[in-house]
Amino acid sequence: MQGGVIPDRVYVLSGPPGSGKTTFGVQFLAYGASTGVPGLYVSLTRGAETTLENMSGYNLNIPALTGRDMLFFRDVKSVPDYADSGTSISPSTVYAEILDFVNMHSIKRLVIDSMSTLRFSVTDQTSKDMEIGRFIQNLSQLDCTTILISEMVDPSTYSAEQYACDGLVFFHNFMRGRSMTRAIQIIKMCGTVHDCEMRKLEFTADGLRVLGKIV
Numbered sequence: 001m002q003g004g005v006i007p008d009r010v011y012v013l014s015g016p017p018g019s020g021k022t023t024f025g026v027q028f029l030a031y032g033a034s035t036g037v038p039g040l041y042v043s044l045t046r047g048a049e050t051t052l053e054n055m056s057g058y059n060l061n062i063p064a065l066t067g068r069d070m071l072f073f074r075d076v077k078s079v080p081d082y083a084d085s086g087t088s089i090s091p092s093t094v095y096a097e098i099l100d101f102v103n104m105h106s107i108k109r110l111v112i113d114s115m116s117t118l119r120f121s122v123t124d125q126t127s128k129d130m131e132i133g134r135f136i137q138n139l140s141q142l143d144c145t146t147i148l149i150s151e152m153v154d155p156s157t158y159s160a161e162q163y164a165c166d167g168l169v170f171f172h173n174f175m176r177g178r179s180m181t182r183a184i185q186i187i188k189m190c191g192t193v194h195d196c197e198m199r200k201l202e203f204t205a206d207g208l209r210v211l212g213k214i215v
């Protein structure tokens with residue numbers, strides 16, 4: 001890309017299990033927070049504490065950044081518990097909670113993990129795509145650079161959020177020869193020049209690192 005993502009837009013990161021989506025999102029937040037840009041990681045399942053624990057092992061200074069209120073990990077419920085019968089959860093209630101937190105802490109980088117869970121909060125199947133579209137439209141009005149993580153459910157079809165977002169990045173995790181290879185690929189990035197090649201992705205003690213093209 002020509003120097004990185006355009007700020008204040010909404011990007012979608014899609015990939016299979018264990019491909020590094022959460023790591024990428026948290027790394028993006030940690031880099032921002034370490035330069036004075038407050039970041040928020042929103043787990044739509046009840047997993048923010050676990051993610052914080054998992055990611056604290058990397059040399060990203062995460063415990064210090066959370067301690068200084070530069071980086072936040074929060075759960076926002078997108079699916080009611082069995083005990084919560086009658087509780088009304090929808091993309092708009094999820095958005096309202098995020099909006100409150102963003103305003104309260106002047107958040108400028110936002111990661112939402114994951115869209116797939118948000119889908120479950122829309123009970124009316126016919127309005128699912130429209131609701132996801134509205135959610136993204138509202139997010140794009142925030143003064144935040146946002147990464148929406150979405151699991152790659154069916155690689156042969158694109159989901160509503162993949163169309164509605166400003167940029168789309170795929171992570172891959174596939175068999176190559178006798179071992180698994182991880183890769184990153186930019187599918188679209190409105191407003192900037194990019195290629196669509198797959199590049200090798202490697203986990204290091206400092207987080208993810210992008211290597212050369214896969215040929």
Ligand SMILES: Nc1ncnc2c1ncn2[C@@H]1O[C@H](COP(=O)(O)OP(=O)(O)OP(=O)(O)O)[C@@H](O)[C@H]1O
Binds near residue numbers: 017018020023024205
């Ligand atoms: N130091 C480390 N700490 C945690 N995970 C590591 C570390 N080094 C490598 N990994 C790899 O990171 C993978 C998980 O990455 P991550 O949670 O970012 O993936 P994900 O795409 O978000 O997965 P999911 O779809 O299950 O949420 C593990 O499967 C593991 O192979």
Ligand SMILES: [Mg+2]
Binds near residue numbers: 021022023113
């Ligand atoms: Mg994850």
